[in-house]
Amino acid sequence: MTRIWRYAWRAVLIAGMSAAVTAAAQADDSGLESVLVMGTAPADARSVAPAEVNASHAPTMTDLLNENVPSVFLSDTESNPFQEDLYFRGFDASPVLGSAEGLAIYQGGTRINQRFGDTILWDLVPVFAVDRIDVVPGSDPVFGLNALGGAIVFNMKNGFEATPGLQVDVAGGSFGRARLVAETADQFGNEAVYLGATAIDDSGWRRSSRSQVFQAYGDFAMHSSRASAGIGLTLASDSLNENGAVPVQDVAIAAFAIPDTARNQDLLLQGRGEVEFDSGFVFRGTAYLRATHIATANGEASGFAPCTSDPAILCNDDGGALENAGGAPIPSSVGGNGTDGVETIATTALGASAEIDLSDKLFGRGNSFVLGDALDYATTGFGSATLLGNLSFQPGGTTTNPVGIFLGGPEWNVRLRSIDLDEGLYAQDIFALTSALSLELSGRFHFDSIGLADRFGSALTGVHDYAGLNPALELVWRIAESLNAYAEFEQSNRTPTAAELSCANPAQPCLFPLSFISDPGLKEVVARTLEGGVNGKTAINGVSLDWSADVYDTRNQDDILFESSGPFVGSGFFANVGATQRVGAELGADAKWEGFDFRASYGFVAATFESAFTDLSADNPAADANGNIFVKPGDRIPGIPRSTAKLDLGYTPLPPLHVSVGAFLESTQFLRGDEANLQPPLPGYVTVNAEAEYQIRKGLLLYVEGENILDRRYASFGLYGDPTGNSAFPFTNPRFIVSAQPFGLWAGLRAAL
Numbered sequence: 001m002t003r004i005w006r007y008a009w010r011a012v013l014i015a016g017m018s019a020a021v022t023a024a025a026q027a028d029d030s031g032l033e034s035v036l037v038m039g040t041a042p043a044d045a046r047s048v049a050p051a052e053v054n055a056s057h058a059p060t061m062t063d064l065l066n067e068n069v070p071s072v073f074l075s076d077t078e079s080n081p082f083q084e085d086l087y088f089r090g091f092d093a094s095p096v097l098g099s100a101e102g103l104a105i106y107q108g109g110t111r112i113n114q115r116f117g118d119t120i121l122w123d124l125v126p127v128f129a130v131d132r133i134d135v136v137p138g139s140d141p142v143f144g145l146n147a148l149g150g151a152i153v154f155n156m157k158n159g160f161e162a163t164p165g166l167q168v169d170v171a172g173g174s175f176g177r178a179r180l181v182a183e184t185a186d187q188f189g190n191e192a193v194y195l196g197a198t199a200i201d202d203s204g205w206r207r208s209s210r211s212q213v214f215q216a217y218g219d220f221a222m223h224s225s226r227a228s229a230g231i232g233l234t235l236a237s238d239s240l241n242e243n244g245a246v247p248v249q250d251v252a253i254a255a256f257a258i259p260d261t262a263r264n265q266d267l268l269l270q271g272r273g274e275v276e277f278d279s280g281f282v283f284r285g286t287a288y289l290r291a292t293h294i295a296t297a298n299g300e301a302s303g304f305a306p307c308t309s310d311p312a313i314l315c316n317d318d319g320g321a322l323e324n325a326g327g328a329p330i331p332s333s334v335g336g337n338g339t340d341g342v343e344t345i346a347t348t349a350l351g352a353s354a355e356i357d358l359s360d361k362l363f364g365r366g367n368s369f370v371l372g373d374a375l376d377y378a379t380t381g382f383g384s385a386t387l388l389g390n391l392s393f394q395p396g397g398t399t400t401n402p403v404g405i406f407l408g409g410p411e412w413n414v415r416l417r418s419i420d421l422d423e424g425l426y427a428q429d430i431f432a433l434t435s436a437l438s439l440e441l442s443g444r445f446h447f448d449s450i451g452l453a454d455r456f457g458s459a460l461t462g463v464h465d466y467a468g469l470n471p472a473l474e475l476v477w478r479i480a481e482s483l484n485a486y487a488e489f490e491q492s493n494r495t496p497t498a499a500e501l502s503c504a505n506p507a508q509p510c511l512f513p514l515s516f517i518s519d520p521g522l523k524e525v526v527a528r529t530l531e532g533g534v535n536g537k538t539a540i541n542g543v544s545l546d547w548s549a550d551v552y553d554t555r556n557q558d559d560i561l562f563e564s565s566g567p568f569v570g571s572g573f574f575a576n577v578g579a580t581q582r583v584g585a586e587l588g589a590d591a592k593w594e595g596f597d598f599r600a601s602y603g604f605v606a607a608t609f610e611s612a613f614t615d616l617s618a619d620n621p622a623a624d625a626n627g628n629i630f631v632k633p634g635d636r637i638p639g640i641p642r643s644t645a646k647l648d649l650g651y652t653p654l655p656p657l658h659v660s661v662g663a664f665l666e667s668t669q670f671l672r673g674d675e676a677n678l679q680p681p682l683p684g685y686v687t688v689n690a691e692a693e694y695q696i697r698k699g700l701l702l703y704v705e706g707e708n709i710l711d712r713r714y715a716s717f718g719l720y721g722d723p724t725g726n727s728a729f730p731f732t733n734p735r736f737i738v739s740a741q742p743f744g745l746w747a748g749l750r751a752a753l
Helices: 002-026 050-055 061-068
Strands: 046-048 072-075 085-088 091-093 103-107 130-137 150-156 165-173 178-188 191-202 211-223 227-241 255-258 260-278 281-301 338-362 365-394 397-406 414-432 437-454 462-480 483-494 525-540 543-557 560-564 572-576 580-593 596-609 613-616 628-631 643-654 657-666 685-697 700-707 715-720 735-739 744-752
Touching: 046 061, 050 130, 061 072, 061 085, 061 130, 072 715, 091 103, 255 260, 281 365, 281 397, 338 397, 462 525, 560 613
Parallel strands: 103 150, 255 397
Antiparallel strands: 046 130, 072 085, 085 091, 130 150, 165 178, 165 744, 178 191, 191 211, 211 227, 227 260, 255 281, 260 281, 281 338, 338 365, 365 397, 365 414, 414 437, 437 462, 462 483, 483 525, 525 543, 543 580, 560 572, 580 596, 596 643, 613 628, 643 657, 657 685, 685 700, 700 744, 715 735
């Protein structure tokens, strides 16, 4: 309790400093609000500029990033466009609890990774309200937890920089997708307001795959010649159907397990302030409050059958008799070949940060110094229960019909509370060694505490503390006016999450994510990156060209993965499996010439396991008699293609009309459950999109978009599973895939009113 009060007083102090900033902002009525940043962007940082963001008609944040950022790859693990996995340089930012998360995602000055599992709920990010995106590759310690492979920062719109007046965007088309976006911005002297909202209804192209998304964002800002302050509010609520993978022998539009739903709600209140005391001394502060509620339901085959010793009662797949919530045996006459797992995760988080920037001469050379402290506190209530049901199979869909019986016992019921305390003290110094060469030194000391409280007993109760220092070094050489080279070493970390710590005992596997058993410790993951590259700009004979080239090597020590293990279908535990590595290269170029615009990128990443371990994958045809496969150093990590290429060619034949064609290439990837690379991989693919825009008049734009215009049949995700559903389904091939959306066409109208 003493520690909590110490952090609380620190938060109050930071809030008071922010209030002083607000008062300073009101004292003067000139100047502009500056963008809040953490430290100074490194030389390898990439930005998606406001003009590029505004020109996109992407309905989701993952689509926007995939269009504009090299080495980004989308994996549709949930078969839902609002809940895709985003990979960058082979590191995942996933909405799926239990994924090996490796990217830090920020909305403004707030890291929005969910603390219970470090997941990213992309459906809660209001893409229409994003002004600019900054992508920082590598293991930059300044960005704190999860920045193993990089950090992505969404800078939000405010009334000073957003287009003034009312903007409306209406679109609709294939698969019953309809979208309405409305935004307005206005200035009142040294104050400004921005308001925006969107409503999306998408019927989906698969059976029972409808999604509804509602988002709103508002911002109030004020500025002066030396100070600025603002407050932003995000509200989001949605209802998603996530059908996931189906056996390759089933039809592509099938829903293999109904229900498979998610209901997400989010409130994020953010405050910010900045004051420049003199030309070389700037103070910045932020504070936030966030409340998130996640509710899921997932039907699946159970593996339950009448007990061998007493066929009148029901047993689980290891022969143990099942009991209801009251402790009584369950009669086998009810059937029970399916289950419907329900889960809720409610998180309340708050935090604050303070940063000072000092710029002055040091030994006669330019020097910039940043010192900051960030504090985050979150409490999460997790609950799960399992309803017994019966499967109803028909071609194209399988439904779990509950029979009104809740399963009893700790393996089917969890009530868990977690408390996360995270503090990071970071510093960064950039010193000009010469007029062309600069040295950056940075580091972050972190202290993280995860406390667990078991509401049904004591097996999950415990406290896990982690602390350490992550350093970084970067050299930047300005070879010419528009030509730079850089080399760097960086280190970052991620601590085990409450979800992982609650399911980390090999002797007591849990049915993740519906049940947790005990809380033995796990080591934190530490990533170290070596990186070098060059970038530049040039103009030759009317052709303007921006280009970049980069090579990197990131090695994770004590990486955490979920290892499958008995006694139940889908049960297992989290473990430190040793080292993993991502070695890669990137090339990118943007060019313009007369009426043509061109953008191309290529990303290569060899993502491999670097330590040997044994994994249970009983549905892999190459598994041994015990269902095990044996992973060797050098085996590729499933789900990550080695090559990713993007090409976009645009042309403006007449000033009101612009047309473009874009292509995405992804190479082969191994299926999950084949970590030893024993089976043929999932084939690579090329997909082509097209778009046309026509400026009817000033402030009125008509656009038409076609996705997968060649109607290619491919899959972006696959895994091994039991195709029979414990003899409930007529399939034999254990390969499951998520087929990609077929050809779709949408049209929209964007108007300034």
